[in-house]
Amino acid sequence: MEHEIQFVVNGESRSLTVFSQQTLLEVLREDLGLTSPKHGCSTGECGACSVLLNGEVVNSCMVLAVEADGAEILTVEGLATEDELHPLQKSFIDHHGVQCGYCASGMLISAKALLNRTSRPHEEEIREALVGNLCRCGAYADIIKSIQVASRARR
Amino acid sequence: MISRKPHVIGKPFPLIEAQRKLTGVTCYAGDEKISPDMLHARILFSERPRARFRLRNLDAARNHPGVVALLTGRDVNGRMGHTVADRELLAVDEVIYAGQPLAVIAAESPEIAAKALALIQVVYEDLPATLSIEQSLSRGAPAVHPDFMSYRGAEKLNSEPERNIAHALTFVRGDVDQGFAEADVVLERTYTAAHLQHAPMETHGGVAQRQPDGSVTMWMHVQAPFLQRAIIAGALGMSPEKIRIITGCVGGSFGGKVFVSVEALLAAIALHTNGRPVRMLLTREEEFKGVFMAPAMRAHIKMGAKQDGRITAIEAIYDWDVGASVDAAVFHLQAVTLAGTGPYAIPNVSVRTNAVYTNLLPAAPLRGLGVAQVHWAIEQHVAELAEILNMTALNLRQWNLVKGGDHLFPNFVMHASGLENCGALAVDAIGWRPETPRPAQAEADDASDRPGVGRGMALGWSPIILSDQCGSSVTIRFDSERLCDVVVDGVDIGQGLYAFITQIISFELNIPVEWITVEPTDTANYAPDWEASYHNLLWSMGHALLRATGEMKKQILSCVAKEWEEPISNLDIVDGEVVSYASRRKLPLLSLLEEGMGAETSPPSFSVTATYRPPNVDGSIDSQLQSFASTAYAAEVQVDPETGALSILQLAAAVDVGHALNPESVRAQIKGGIIQSVSFTLLEEMVFENGVPVSTDFMKYPIATTADMPLQLHPIVVEVPQRSGPYGARDLSHHVQVGAAPAIANAIYRAVGVRIRDLPITAQRIYDALQEKRARESGAG
Numbered sequence: 006m007e008h009e010i011q012f013v014v015n016g017e018s019r020s021l022t023v024f025s026q027q028t029l030l031e032v033l034r035e036d037l038g039l040t041s042p043k044h045g046c047s048t049g050e051c052g053a054c055s056v057l058l059n060g061e062v063v064n065s066c067m068v069l070a071v072e073a074d075g076a077e078i079l080t081v082e083g084l085a086t087e088d089e090l091h092p093l094q095k096s097f098i099d100h101h102g103v104q105c106g107y108c109a110s111g112m113l114i115s116a117k118a119l120l121n122r123t124s125r126p127h128e129e130e131i132r133e134a135l136v137g138n139l140c141r142c143g144a145y146a147d148i149i150k151s152i153q154v155a156s157r158a159r160r
Numbered sequence: 161m162i163s164r165k166p167h168v169i170g171k172p173f174p175l176i177e178a179q180r181k182l183t184g185v186t187c188y189a190g191d192e193k194i195s196p197d198m199l200h201a202r203i204l205f206s207e208r209p210r211a212r213f214r215l216r217n218l219d220a221a222r223n224h225p226g227v228v229a230l231l232t233g234r235d236v237n238g239r240m241g242h243t244v245a246d247r248e249l250l251a252v253d254e255v256i257y258a259g260q261p262l263a264v265i266a267a268e269s270p271e272i273a274a275k276a277l278a279l280i281q282v283v284y285e286d287l288p289a290t291l292s293i294e295q296s297l298s299r300g301a302p303a304v305h306p307d308f309m310s311y312r313g314a315e316k317l318n319s320e321p322e323r324n325i326a327h328a329l330t331f332v333r334g335d336v337d338q339g340f341a342e343a344d345v346v347l348e349r350t351y352t353a354a355h356l357q358h359a360p361m362e363t364h365g366g367v368a369q370r371q372p373d374g375s376v377t378m379w380m381h382v383q384a385p386f387l388q389r390a391i392i393a394g395a396l397g398m399s400p401e402k403i404r405i406i407t408g409c410v411g412g413s414f415g416g417k418v419f420v421s422v423e424a425l426l427a428a429i430a431l432h433t434n435g436r437p438v439r440m441l442l443t444r445e446e447e448f449k450g451v452f453m454a455p456a457m458r459a460h461i462k463m464g465a466k467q468d469g470r471i472t473a474i475e476a477i478y479d480w481d482v483g484a485s486v487d488a489a490v491f492h493l494q495a496v497t498l499a500g501t502g503p504y505a506i507p508n509v510s511v512r513t514n515a516v517y518t519n520l521l522p523a524a525p526l527r528g529l530g531v532a533q534v535h536w537a538i539e540q541h542v543a544e545l546a547e548i549l550n551m552t553a554l555n556l557r558q559w560n561l562v563k564g565g566d567h568l569f570p571n572f573v574m575h576a577s578g579l580e581n582c583g584a585l586a587v588d589a590i591g592w593r594p595e596t597p598r599p600a601q602a603e604a605d606d607a608s609d610r611p612g613v614g615r616g617m618a619l620g621w622s623p624i625i626l627s628d629q630c631g632s633s634v635t636i637r638f639d640s641e642r643l644c645d646v647v648v649d650g651v652d653i654g655q656g657l658y659a660f661i662t663q664i665i666s667f668e669l670n671i672p673v674e675w676i677t678v679e680p681t682d683t684a685n686y687a688p689d690w691e692a693s694y695h696n697l698l699w700s701m702g703h704a705l706l707r708a709t710g711e712m713k714k715q716i717l718s719c720v721a722k723e724w725e726e727p728i729s730n731l732d733i734v735d736g737e738v739v740s741y742a743s744r745r746k747l748p749l750l751s752l753l754e755e756g757m758g759a760e761t762s763p764p765s766f767s768v769t770a771t772y773r774p775p776n777v778d779g780s781i782d783s784q785l786q787s788f789a790s791t792a793y794a795a796e797v798q799v800d801p802e803t804g805a806l807s808i809l810q811l812a813a814a815v816d817v818g819h820a821l822n823p824e825s826v827r828a829q830i831k832g833g834i835i836q837s838v839s840f841t842l843l844e845e846m847v848f849e850n851g852v853p854v855s856t857d858f859m860k861y862p863i864a865t866t867a868d869m870p871l872q873l874h875p876i877v878v879e880v881p882q883r884s885g886p887y888g889a890r891d892l893s894h895h896v897q898v899g900a901a902p903a904i905a906n907a908i909y910r911a912v913g914v915r916i917r918d919l920p921i922t923a924q925r926i927y928d929a930l931q932e933k934r935a936r937e938s939g940a941g
Contacts, residue, residue, distance in 0.1 A: 040191040041184025043411070045361050046444040050858040053361055081184040090183070098178040101828035105654030106181030107188055107361040107411030132866040139858065141361050141412045142654050143835030145866050146873055147828050 010074040014039070015083025023070040030054045030065035032073075033080060041081035041110040045139070052138035055111035056080050062118045064137075081110040084117070092155045093117060102151030104142035111138045116152045125156050168667040169887055173822045176658040176678070177409060188411040189365035189381045194437040198367070199228055201429050201440040202273035203422060204263040204280060205450045206255040209519040209851025210289035210302070213255055215262065216281040224279060226272035229432035232263045236428050240395035240420060241487040242387060244313035246305060246326070247522065249395050249424055254287070256304055257484040258852040259450045259521045264425040266438045289519035291851045293458050293479045296324035296516045304484055304517035317490070324517040326486035329497040331511045331569075331781050339473025339508030343464025347545050351461065351537035353901075353919040355481065355846035356454040356526055357855070359863055362411025364422055364451055365441035368430035375402040376427045383413040383653050384694035387629055389683045391420040392427050400688035403427065407681045410653040414527040414836075417653075418694050419488040421451040421522075448861060449853040453846050454526035455480040455489055455515075459537040469551055469559045473508035476500050478534060482515045485522035489515050491627050492525040498569070498785060499531045502538030503579055503621035504560040505568070519851055527836070528897035531622045536919055539618035539902035544915065553906070557583065557619055562788075569782035578816030578880040582792035583619050589812035589874035590615060590794045612799045613809070616906025620791040620898030624696060624891060626784045630774040632693045632700035633686060634708045636665065638716070639765035640753040643675040647685050649692035650701050655893060656825045657697065661705065663822060664886070668709035670733045671749065695893065698821075699786070700772050702886030707770035715766045720747060723757040787882055789895040790816045793837075793903035799911045804927030808838060808904065812874035818882035818890035826892065830875035833896030839864035841901040845920050 006025045011018065014037065023032055033039045033056070042065050045053030049067040056065045057079035084091040093116050096102065103109045112135065119126055119134040126134070131149045140148065180186045206213070215232055222230045233252035239245035251260050263280060267273035290296040290304060301324060308314055308321035317327040340346055366380035376398075382388050385405040393400040410417060426440045442450065462475040478496055482489045493513050500511035546556040558580065566574040587593075592615045635647040644665065652658055662676045686692070693700040713733060720738045721728040730742040738747045756763040775784055796810040813834050820826040843862045847855045855861035881888030901919060909915050914929035 034190075038193070039184070040187075043188065043361070044190055044363065044441060046858060048444065048857060051361060051444075081182070085183055090179070094179075094182045097182050098174065101175065101178075101824055103175065103178050103181050104656075104828065104832060105361070105412045106177070106186055106409060109181050110184055113182065132869070135866045137865075139361060139863060139865060141359055141414070141836070141863060143832035143839070143864065144828065145835055145864075145869055146831045149866070 008071045010071055012073050012076045012078055014078040015080060025069070025071060027070045028066050029056070029068040029070050029073050032070040033065060039080045039082050043107055043110060052111040052115065053108055055114040055138065057114055057118060060118070060121060062115050081113050084113060092158050093152065096151040096155035096158065100147055100151040100154060102144060102148040104144045108138055108140045112140070112148055119152070120156055128153065168663060169821055170819065170823065172824050173659055173663045175656050175825065176662050177652055181409070187408045188362050190439065190441040192367050192379045194367050194369060194379065197436050199266045199268060199433055199436050199438045200270040200273050201264060201266045201426060201438045202270065202277055203261050203425060203446070203450065204277045205446070206251060206258055206260040206262055207282070207852060208255060208284045208286060209258050209291065210287045211255055211284040212253060212287060213251070213262070213285070214283045216283060217279050221265065221276040221279045224272065224276040226268040227265060227276045228436065229266045229429055230263060231429055231432065238395040238397060239311060240391060240424055241313060242391050242419065243490045244317055244487050245311045246308065246487055247485045249428065257519050257521055261422070261425055261450070264429045266429045266433050289851055290324065291518055291520060291848065293481050293516045293518070296518050304519055317486070325514050326482060326517050327490055327493055327515040329493050329513050329781060331497055331500065332509065334508035336473045336475050336508045336510045340464040342466070343472045344467040345545065345548050346462065346464040347541065347548065348462040349541055349544070349917060351459045351540065351917045353457040353533040353536055354844070355456040356840060356844050357448060357846055357861060358414040358416025358452065358454065358526055359861065360412025360414060360416060363442040363444060363447040364417065365439070366423065366426060367437050367439045368426045369437035370430050370433070370435050372435070375404060376430050377404045377406065378423070378427060379406050380423060381410045382407060382417045382423065383410055383651055384418045384629070385651065385681055385683050386649060386686065386690055386692040387418065387694060388420050388423055390691060392424045395424045396428060403683070405683045407651050410651055413653045415454070415525045416452050419452070419524050445856045448856040449521070452488065452524035453483065453521045455482050455492065455523040455530060457530065457533040459534070461537050461541045463541055463545055465545055465549060467549060469549055469556050471504055471506045471560045474501055474506050475510045478513040480513065480515050480530065481518050481520065482523040483518055483520040486515045486517065488522065488524035492530050494625060494781070495529040495531055495623050496534050497781060498623040499534050499621060502535060502542065503562045503619050503790065505562045505566045506560065520848060521853060528894050531894065532897040532901065535618060535620050535898050536901045539899065540905050540915065540917065543616070543906045543909070554583065554587070554617070562621065569785065570780060572782045572785050575787055576880055577788060577790045578878040579619060579621065579790040581880070582790050582814035582816055582878050583617065585876045585878065586792040586794035586812040586814040587617050589876060590796045590810040592794060592796070612801055612911050613796065614907045614909065614911025615794065615796045616903050616910055617792060617794040618899040618902035618906060620895060621788045622791070622895035622898050623788055624699070624786045626696065626699070626774040626786045628774060629691045630693045630696050630700045631691065631772055632697065632704040633690065633769065633771040634701065634704040635685070635767065635769040636708050636712050637765070637767045638712065638753065640763055642677060644671060644677070646676060646678045648678060648701065649681060649686055649690070650697045651681050651694070655829065656822065659822060659825065660698065661701070664702065664705045665709055668706065669713060671736045696891045698889055698891045699885060700774070702889070703772040704770050706886055707772070708768050711770060712766060712768045715768065716749070719764055720752065720757070787890060789890055789892065791895050791898045793899035795903040795907040797904060797907040797911055799908055799926060801912050801930060804923040804930060806842065806908065806921065806923060806926060808870040810872040810874065811838065811870040811900070812876060813896065813900065814876035814878050815892060815896055816878040816880050817892045818885050819879055819888035820877050821887060821889050823877060826877055827875045829892060830877070830896055831873055834873055834875065834900065835864050835869055837897050837900030838868060838870060841904055841919065842921055843868065
């Protein structure tokens with residue numbers, strides 16, 4: 006079955022026709038060309054497809070596109086402004102918070118949500134916030150450091 | 161060498177690709193949009209480890225609306241392999257492992273492809289299978305490959321196919337019988353390590369399209385595009401120039417995207433879709449059950465020592481369960497044989513390694529090449545032996561340690577290494593001074609003020625082998641349009657390759673980083689027989705880069721020298737300008753490229769290609785052995801004696817990298833290696849039920865999350881220069897893993913007095929061992 010939906014993604018209003026069974030991940034990637042959220046597991050275990058849905062982190066592989074009707078969505082494509090990277094992006098670059106990079110979008114999104122809630126998180130809080138984002142390269146230590154430094158820079 | 165820009169080599173350098181990765185621009189598998197009419201491929205995998213089979217209802221699948229092509233082993237029948245062609249592209253009549261491809265389909269959408277595949281009925285008639293090393297080696301076991309000797313390349317391996325030994329290597333020195341006769345103590349133990357998964361976050365996939373000339377272009381994210389070109393072409397009976405692989409960044413490989421698994425099927429199906437591009441992206445379940453696993457190990461170690469601590473003999477047998485294919489594991493076997501004694505100079509040695517076929521998923525080496533598993537055995541064994549001899553394990557290790565100048569193999573003399581230093585630094589980092597001999601009762605530990613806390617350490621050495629695939633070729637072009645454009649044959653798998661290339665070129669040519677662009681790797685840039693490096697890239701590509709930049713500099717300077725009528729030796733490049741130390745003249749390289757040397761000459765452009773080729777193979781065990789890389793791990797753990805629950809309080813890894821060209825990047829790689837090692841050691845095990853993988857998602861095959869990180873990580877960079885390496889550096893990807901597991905096991909022993917000899921170390925295993933120990937003690941008491 007087809008549905009007409011409308012949502013705001015990275016500040017831009019979009020109207021689309023989606024099928025009932027289509028996930029938000031699929032619509033973002035295939036219909037809107039926003040490929041920063043990645044396929045990792047399709048079962049909500051790895052966090053590679055994380056996006057912000059009305060300010061909350063969701064695994065976009067576990068959300069149906071129709072559920073996002075009327076929502077506000079942020080992907081990594083919407084993090085930087087035209088002329089400036091987001092402080093998290095800068096910090097991840099400076100502190101080696103990325104290796105192969107496949108998990109990076111999910112990490113940034115989870116970090117963004119955390120910083121929205123808590124402006125200066127402790128290491129323990131960062132670990133907890135990232136527990137649903139798998140990084141096979143094991144870059145967690147530098148990812149945590151990147152987030153810590155970014156949170157300090159924001160103040 | 162004159163240090164022209166000391167701030168570049170050995171100092172922090174940004175990761176060139178990081179910004180693209182962090183803004184979502186970098187392409188990974190599934191991101192390429194080649195055209196709107198792209199098709200989607202899916203594979204039908206075998207559900208049985210060994211069976212005769214028939215496919216029914218193929219016509220229904222083929223005629224399903226939206227299906228464009230369907231291939232079975234009756235349509236495309238090829239054997240696949242690099243050293244030995246022991247895999248089939250698609251099974252014909254019989255399957256020899258669960259996860260073996262039976263059919264591949266291309267359809268308008270992934271859903272249609274899945275629906276059509278579900279229409280196919282697979283009728284199995286089960287045959288006897290062998291599912292473990294023990295079973296495969298036992299008398300009367302079914303042969304996994306009864307026709308092995310007919311396979312292309314079979315004669316190159318030292319095999320006994322009727323006994324399921326796919327390949328075996330031995331190394332013998334001295335006389336072990338005499339060595340054991342001289343020993344005061346002889347200790348024999350068996351150690352095992354489970355099958356693991358590479359489990360990259362990016363599953364296998366890519367896009368393929370047939371071109372009008374009949375060739376196939378593939379956009380893939382693989383670690384070894386040149387090797388894959390050769391294997392895919394061989395499997396499809398095409399010449400290598402008909403397969404073109406374009407590779408961007410890889411979303412994790414760890415050895416799992418070196419050899420071909422499903423990629424050949426993607427190429428095969430793309431030949432049957434009338435030029436429409438086909439995308440394949442495996443699901444996580446398929447990634448677990450249909451690609452590769454890492455070999456499991458069973459090690460039997462017998463070691464003899466004198467009362468004074470001299471190890472007199474070692475007899476080690478390492479059996480590796482390589483599943484139904486040895487092809488990817490041939491190189492692995494050489495590495496584990498060379499590493500087989502651990503980092504000890506023992507006069508009498510017998511090391512045998514066997515690659516054993518089973519009816520399980522094919523194995524491909526995982527980061528560490530099995531050397532980490534070898535140390536799992538050796539470094540626990542040494543610790544136990546030390547206890548029997550009533551000396552510290554550290555002393556026993558130092559007493560027997562390999563030293564520079566030791567003539568270890570027929571063609572190999574040990575070089576200076578950071579072994580001893582690594583050990584001292586790792587132990588020191590966790591605040592441990594292991595000076596006094598440990599009593600057998602670990603409760604009386606130096607950490608006795610903290611019950612259940614213990615510390616342990618392990619050393620490691622890891623051979624760096626310049627295998628056949630360790631060549632590298634680099635082309636640097638310099639012109640006004642693209643400035644410094646670089647074509648390479650290596651691939652960024654997260655190790656920071658683009659930064660490495662940029663750093664060396666910027667340093668050697670003394671030009672700004674911003675001028676340099678590294679192109680995506682494309683097999684079309686190189687001759688069809690070129691098999692470029694997929695590991696030891698720092699070595700191979702480093703040397704190629706040094707040659708290329710040296711030649712480029714010569715070309716540029718001689719062009720200017722001629723015009724200035726000065727000897728080239730007067731000239732240099734400094735901060736992007738050609739300068740003469742004699743005449744003090746200056747010419748910015750940008751003006752040279754844009755305007756040339758004068759009105760009468762056209763602007764020059766420069767192009768240099770340089771190649772590094774590995775030394776020739778002579779078939780001996782130490783053929784192409786270049787060096788040993790050293791590591792040490794020290795661990796502090798806490799064990800709950802009631803439940804067996806384990807926490808790692810501190811983990812230190814000291815890694816000899818020769819020379820850290822980009823120190824922060826090196827530390828990042830070490831930290832990643834530590835966390836990955838914790839994951840391999842405590843969490844990971846590929847579980848099969850009747851030969852069928854049941855570890856098919858991250859719930860059933862957990863990998864480390866932030867919750868599993870040790871509380872404190874201590875990455876330690878040790879620098880004992882590798883004289884023959886670029887700038888004295890050596891590769892570090894593999895040896896970072898070596899020593900973590902036994903250090904943790906040794907710490908557990910000191911915490912609660914039990915030895916875990918099977919990987920992974922689970923709370924259940926610790927609990928069981930504690931129960932057994934209590935039963936033994938109460939029985940004895």
